[in-house]
Every structure is written in structure tokens, then in C-alpha cells.
Amino acid sequence: MSGGNGSMEGKMAGYLLEFETPGQILEASRQVRDAGYTRWDAHTPFPVHGLDRAMGLKSTLVPWVVLGGGMTGCATGLLLQWWTNAHNYPFLISGKPFWSIPANIPVTFELTILLSAFGAFFGMILLNGFPRWNHPVFSSDRFRRATQDRFFLSIEAEDPLFDERGTAEFLRSLGGSHLERLEV
Amino acid sequence: MTTMSLANSLTDTSEDVRTRPPLILGDNDFASVTEKVCRVVETSKTPKAWWALFGLSATVMTMLLAMIGYLFYTGVGVWGVNNPVGWGFAIVNFVFWVGIGHAGTLISAILYLFRQNWRTGINRFAEAMTIFAVICALVFPGIHVGRVWMVWFLFPIPDQQLWMWPNFRSPLLWDVFAVGTYFTVSLLFWYMGLIPDIATLRDRAKTKLRETAYGVFALGWRGSNRHWQRYERAYLILAALATPLVLSVHSVVSFDFAVAQLPGWHTTIFPPYFVAGAIFSGFAMVVFLAVIARSIYGLQEIITMRHLENMNKIILATGSMVGYAYAMEFFIAWYGGNPYESFAFQNRAFGPYWWAYWIMVSCNVISPQLYWFKKIRTSIPAMLVIAFFVNVGMWFERFVITVTSLAADFLPSAWGMYWPTWVDILTLVGSFGLFFTLFLLFIRWLPMVAMAEIKAIMPQAHAHSHDPHAEREHRVLAEAVR
Numbered sequence: 001m002s003g004g005n006g007s008m009e010g011k012m013a014g015y016l017l018e019f020e021t022p023g024q025i026l027e028a029s030r031q032v033r034d035a036g037y038t039r040w041d042a043h044t045p046f047p048v049h050g051l052d053r054a055m056g057l058k059s060t061l062v063p064w065v066v067l068g069g070g071m072t073g074c075a076t077g078l079l080l081q082w083w084t085n086a087h088n089y090p091f092l093i094s095g096k097p098f099w100s101i102p103a104n105i106p107v108t109f110e111l112t113i114l115l116s117a118f119g120a121f122f123g124m125i126l127l128n129g130f131p132r133w134n135h136p137v138f139s140s141d142r143f144r145r146a147t148q149d150r151f152f153l154s155i156e157a158e159d160p161l162f163d164e165r166g167t168a169e170f171l172r173s174l175g176g177s178h179l180e181r182l183e184v
Numbered sequence: 185m186t187t188m189s190l191a192n193s194l195t196d197t198s199e200d201v202r203t204r205p206p207l208i209l210g211d212n213d214f215a216s217v218t219e220k221v222c223r224v225v226e227t228s229k230t231p232k233a234w235w236a237l238f239g240l241s242a243t244v245m246t247m248l249l250a251m252i253g254y255l256f257y258t259g260v261g262v263w264g265v266n267n268p269v270g271w272g273f274a275i276v277n278f279v280f281w282v283g284i285g286h287a288g289t290l291i292s293a294i295l296y297l298f299r300q301n302w303r304t305g306i307n308r309f310a311e312a313m314t315i316f317a318v319i320c321a322l323v324f325p326g327i328h329v330g331r332v333w334m335v336w337f338l339f340p341i342p343d344q345q346l347w348m349w350p351n352f353r354s355p356l357l358w359d360v361f362a363v364g365t366y367f368t369v370s371l372l373f374w375y376m377g378l379i380p381d382i383a384t385l386r387d388r389a390k391t392k393l394r395e396t397a398y399g400v401f402a403l404g405w406r407g408s409n410r411h412w413q414r415y416e417r418a419y420l421i422l423a424a425l426a427t428p429l430v431l432s433v434h435s436v437v438s439f440d441f442a443v444a445q446l447p448g449w450h451t452t453i454f455p456p457y458f459v460a461g462a463i464f465s466g467f468a469m470v471v472f473l474a475v476i477a478r479s480i481y482g483l484q485e486i487i488t489m490r491h492l493e494n495m496n497k498i499i500l501a502t503g504s505m506v507g508y509a510y511a512m513e514f515f516i517a518w519y520g521g522n523p524y525e526s527f528a529f530q531n532r533a534f535g536p537y538w539w540a541y542w543i544m545v546s547c548n549v550i551s552p553q554l555y556w557f558k559k560i561r562t563s564i565p566a567m568l569v570i571a572f573f574v575n576v577g578m579w580f581e582r583f584v585i586t587v588t589s590l591a592a593d594f595l596p597s598a599w600g601m602y603w604p605t606w607v608d609i610l611t612l613v614g615s616f617g618l619f620f621t622l623f624l625l626f627i628r629w630l631p632m633v634a635m636a637e638i639k640a641i642m643p644q645a646h647a648h649s650h651d652p653h654a655e656r657e658h659r660v661l662a663e664a665v666r
Contacts, residue, residue, distance in 0.1 A: 022645055029409075043407040045214060045384070046640040047416050051409050060414045066421050084340055084349035096353045106358035106436055110365040113429045117369040117422060121376055124418035125403070128411045132404040144387035146407045147380065149214035 010183030012164065013136035014156040016143060017171045018178040022048040025151035028174040029054040032153065035170060039159035043137065043152040045145075062123045069119025070112050077108030136182045154182070206643055207302055210485040214639050217486065221381075221633045222388055224481045233480050234624060241620035248614025251607055252327055260330050262607045269590040269602035274328035275440075277612055279458075279582045281321035281619075282363060282437055284575075285370070286430055286459070287466025288314025290498075292373060293426035296419075302494060304637040305487045308381075309477065309623075310470045311374040312632070316622040317469070318367045320615045325359075355439035362436035369429055373422050376415070379405050380636040434458040441585065448528035448589035451516065457509035464502035464548070465578035468571040471495050475564055475571075477627060486633055489562055496561045499574065503552030506581075510549065524594060532588045536601060540584050547577025 019025045022044065029042050033056040042051055085091075086099035096103065125131075137143050137154055146152050153176070155167055171179055208217065255262055265272040288310040295303040329335055338360045340349055350357050382398050383405035389395035405411070435455035442454040471492060478487040517529040532541050551573045560566045592599045626632070639645055 042409040044409060044412065045407055046636040046645065047412040049646065052413050055409055057410065057413055060417050062414050062417045063421065080340060081352040085352045089347060089349055093351055093353065103353045107352055107361045109432060110361040113425050114365040114368060117372055117425050120418040120421040121372045124414045127414050130403040133399060135404065135406055137406055147384040147387045148218045
């Protein structure tokens with residue numbers, strides 16, 4: 001988050017390449033994907049249509065987390081109502097049965113939705129590794145525009161194909177308006 | 185610039201797709217949209233209008249707190265509730281505020297699933313409105329229970345002395361779960377939508393304090409497409425979850441009435457009728473807030489006349505549903521042949537609370553019908569007046585339903601009138617203070633327009649230029665449309 005001063009003392013963390021339009025980052029991403037890089041990313045101010053495929057991303061686990069949450073919520077709702085009202089302390093009120101599915105549907109439904117929503121939200125947060133307040137890309141001052149109007153491509157130094165000179169040359173061949181060394 | 189945007193806003197509502205301009209008017213690009221939305225939050229000079237409104241709202245909110253303090257200190261006797269009318273203003277206000285919230289979820293979830301891209305201009309503050317309205321709603325059942333220190337009885341919390349559980353066969357408990365879930369899910373949905381925009385504010389921050397404050401809530405968002413992928417999927421799923429949820433919430437609220445045996449309450453039409461009414465009143469509130477906010481902050485190019493007109497069309501549609509429901513209630517009261525039921529409805533329209541009934545009918549049935557005329561649908565003063573009337577009418581609808589049925593039930597010997605006390609009235613007025621205070625704080629500190637979503641629907645966001653085949657196809661299609 002803090003602005004970097006571009007000093008050469010830090011450890012090489014990767015490269016950051018800036019683009020001006022979503023079309024450019026889409027095309028560049030295809031090439032990085034085809035070149036075989038794995039530890040790289042595209043940073044955009046909004047979700048760019050087609051970028052998932054251009055990056056070759058696999059589908060996400062989020063829906064499965066939601067399914068798990070939903071099933072837990074449904075089971076919790078049913079068990080909670082059965083245990084409290086029909087088992088642990090049964091009490092007769094208005095002649096209603098201790099246990100009947102129709103009367104227990106609303107709460108079961110709400111808990112299903114609630115825990116599914118937790119699954120969607122916290123699943124997304126955890127799979128994305130949030131919160132994470134430090135990252136090499138934040139050392140770049142230009143990167144501040146990644147959440148505004150510019151599109152960035154980053155390749156990490158940890159990538160097995162990464163080569164300080166070769167990768168820089170490869171990135172230069174992709175076009176882009178500015179290439180930057182990321183340091184930590 | 186102003187004349188151009190004015191001309192734009194006039195043609196903005198064209199029904200013909202060939203002549204309809206893009207959703208965002210004027211000469212805007214990603215940077216200018218960011219600038220326009222962020223400057224509201226980043227300015228060091230808060231508009232005078234904001235201070236005036238905030239001062240007023242905060243004062244009114246303080247009055248609410250004073251009324252609640254008085255109520256807690258003295259007891260529910262300070263209210264007008266009595267026997268037989270045990271549900272007075274508190275429940276009326278609760279249903280009213282929960283209903284207001286529904287429009288926000290409809291805009292953020294249902295219109296999202298239907299790919300109504302125009303929603304992006306208004307969804308953020310409509311969602312904020314939902315959250316604040318539900319907070320106002322939750323105040324009322326909480327303070328209505330009488331012995332507030334027992335309020336935890338609403339939840340199934342194990343207790344060692346009194347080993348007892350709440351009654352899950354009661355719709356009142358369903359309501360606790362429905363409204364609680366609704367609030368939680370709305371908050372998550374809203375916050376999730378805010379994450380990328382808070383990151384924008386963090387990255388634009390000029391001071392360390394702002395950077396840290398926004399930075400904490402941005403969770404380290406860096407626009408990564410690997411993150412966007414999960415984010416978009418989670419957002420879609422949340423929308424799909426919020427859609428049945430919002431329909432269930434007001435259905436469950438209506439069960440509070442419909443599951444009871446009281447004439448005028450015990451009807452199967454209640455759930456859809458309540459949901460339609462909720463969306464109706466909620467949209468009126470969104471229009472009201474949108475008109476004021478866009479003019480104070482000069483956001484006419486982002487929240488355009490088309491947004492307002494579309495919302496007015498929804499008000500017309502849901503208002504007609506509500507009118508239909510009123511008529512159908514009367515029809516069934518007659519056709520059903522139950523003397524108690526038919527008396528309850530005659531009593532509503534011509535009994536001691538006739539004035540409340542006719543305020544409700546004229547505000548809710550007649551005023552939205554004016555929206556059949558495009559001139560009225562696109563007139564700012566007209567929509568402010570109609571939105572105001574709709575909210576008055578919808579408040580009275582809940583008053584009519586709650587009070588008339590309780591005041592005159594099966595046996596005339598048990599009948600009794602209900603009148604609010606000054607505490608009731610000031611508490612209702614105070615809840616608006618709470619609502620507007622929260623809303624004004626939101627407008628001041630958070631982006632009221634979903635910037636990332638707006639950018640994604642701008643023409644510049646579509647990258648066709650690098651795929652010659654797609655580009656040709658696009659051109660052929662565009663020509664075919666012409």
C-alpha cells in the first residue's frame with residue numbers, strides 16, 4: 001500500500017506491466033498463459049469479460065463451499081427446532097403438534113440461506129487469502145491506478161519460468177505502456 | 185457540458201434501443217467516473233446542504249433515543265397500546281421499515297439475476313438504504329417486548345435457571361430468524377460490493393489516516409483477476425440467495441398476521457400482497473433519496489432519468505398489484521360468506537378508522553396510476569410528490585391492517601379504540617432521524633455509486649478490438665439492428 005521509491009536495494013519480487021485498455025490486457029494475458037507462466041496475475045479495476053479464459057483459470061470452489069454451508073444450515077435448522085421444541089423441553093401450545101415439518105420450514109429455510117450466504121462470503125474471502133494487507137504489487141506507486149482506470153499484469157519472481165532478463169524481454173514484447181520491477 | 189447532459193437526460197428514456205444512449209451519459213471514461221464518485225467522499229468541503237440535513241437528522245435521532253429512554257424507564261404504558269389493541273405503532277413501524285428495505289434487495293439481487301444493467305447506477309445506495317431501514321425496523325420489536333432485559337428470550341440461548349426454549353411454532357419467532365437473516369445477508373452483500381470501491385478510495389487517499397482506514401476494510405484488495413473470478417461467482421450466488429430471501433422476509437412478516445385467526449388478518453393473499461407493497465414503498469424511498477442525492481452531488485450523468493423512470497415504472501406495476509390486492513380482499517370477504525370477515529372489511533372502510541383507510545387508498549391506489557403518463561414519470565417534482573404520498577400511504581396500510589382488526593374483533597364487548605400517544609408519534613418521527621443520519625453518514629464516507637460495476641458496463645469495458653472475427657460479427661449485428 002505504501003508508495004515505493006524504486007530503490008535497487010530490495011529483493012526482486014517480480015515485474016509489473018501496465019496497460020491502458022481491457023482489450024490489451026486480455027491479449028497479453030493469453031500470451032502469458034501460452035508461454036506457460038503459473039505465478040502471475042492480471043489486475044483490473046473491474047472484472048474484465050473473458051479474462052478468466054484468457055488467463056486459463058480453473059473454475060472456483062466457491063459454489064461447493066456454499067453448498068456445504070447450505071446443507072449445514074438446513075440440518076441445523078431442523079435439528080435445533082426438533083431438539084428444543086420436541087425433545088429437550090416439549091410443551092404443548094395452541095394444540096399444535098410438538099414436531100411438524102410445515103411449521104418448521106420458515107426457520108429451516110432462513111438458516112439454510114444464512115449459512116449459504118456465509119459460505120459465499122467467507123468462502124470468497126478465505127480462498128482469496130483475505131485479509132492480506134501487504135503484497136509486492138503495493139510497492140508500486142503506479143499500481144494505485146489498478147483500482148481506478150489502469151490494467152496491470154504481474155509476474156512473480158517465484159515463477160519457475162521466471163528469468164530476470166528473459167521475462168523482462170518477454171513482457172516488453174507484449175506492448176503495454178510501462179514496465180516496472182517489483183521489489184520487497 | 186450542462187446543456188449537453190440536459191439534452192442527454194431528455195432522450196435518455198427512449199424506449200427504442202436504436203436511439204437509446206449508453207447507461208452512463210456524457211463524455212465519461214473510467215477515470216472520470218472514478219473521479220466523480222470519489223470526490224463526494226474525498227472533498228474537504230462538505231456541502232452546506234449535507235450539514236443542514238445531518239444536523240436536522242441527528243437532532244431527530246436524539247429525540248428517538250430520548251423516547252426509548254423514557255419508555256425503558258417508565259414502561260410500555262407510555263404508549264397508546266391497550267387491550268384489545270396490543271400492537272400499535274411499534275408493529276406498524278416495524279412492518280413499514282422492513283418493507284422499505286425490500287427495494288434495495290430487489291435492485292441488488294433480482295435485477296442482477298435478470299441482467300438489468302441499469303441497476304448498477306443505483307444499487308449501492310439502495311442496498312445501503314435496505315440496511316438502514318432494517319436497523320430502524322429492528323429497533324421496534326426490540327423495544328416493544330416490555331421487559332427489554334428479557335429480549336434475549338427471542339433467541340434460542342441455553343439458560344441454566346430457566347431451561348426453556350422459544351416456541352418455534354410461532355410466526356413471531358420465524359420473524360426473528362427471517363429479519364435477522366435478511367439483515368445479515370444484506371450487510372454481507374453490501375460490504376462485498378463495497379470491497380473493490382473501498383480499495384479505490386484507499387489507493388486515492390492523500391493522507392495516511394484515510395489510507396489506513398479504508399485500507400483495513402479493503403482487506404488488501406488488489407484487483408487481481410484470480411480474486412475477481414471468485415468474487416463474481418460469490419456475488420452471483422449471493423444474489424441468487426437474496427432473491428428467495430427477500431420474498432420470504434415479507435412473507436414471514438405477513439405470517440405474523442395471516443397465521444392468526446383474526447378477521448382481516450387470516451387471509452392467504454397476505455404474503456404476495458405484503459411483498460408487492462414492500463417493493464412499492466421501497467422504490468418510492470429509493471426515488472426520493474436518489475433525486476436528492478444526485479442533485480446535491482451532481483451525479484445526473486450516472487444516476488440518469490432512465491433510472492428514475494425505470495423505478496417509477498416498477499412503482500406503477502407494484503402499486504397496481506397493491507390496488508388489486510385491496511380489491512381482492514374485499515371481494516373474498518364478500519364471496520367467502522364469512523360474516524366476521526365481511527364485517528372486518530366494511531369496518532375498515534366505513535368504521536371509526538375510515539380516514540386511515542381512505543388515506544391509504546388514495547395514496548397507494550390512485551397516486552401511482554399517474555405514472556402511466558411519461559411526462560409525470562420523468563418529472564422530478566412529480567416523482568418527489570408521488571414518492572412521498574406512496575410512503576405515507578404504505579405506512580397507513582400497515583396501520584389499517586394492524587389496528588382495525590384488533591380494535592374490532594369477534595365480540596363487540598371486547599372492542600376498543602387505539603390512539604397513539606405523543607411518545608408513539610415522536611418515536612415514529614425519531615426513527616426517520618435514525619434512518620437519515622445513517623444514510624447521510626454513508627453518503628459522506630463511502631462511495632454511493634458502485635464504481636467497479638459501473639465501469640464494467642461502460643462501452644469501453646468491452647474488448648472486441650483484438651478479435652477480428654468477433655468484431656466483424658459485432659458490426660454485422662449492429663448494422664442489422666439499424
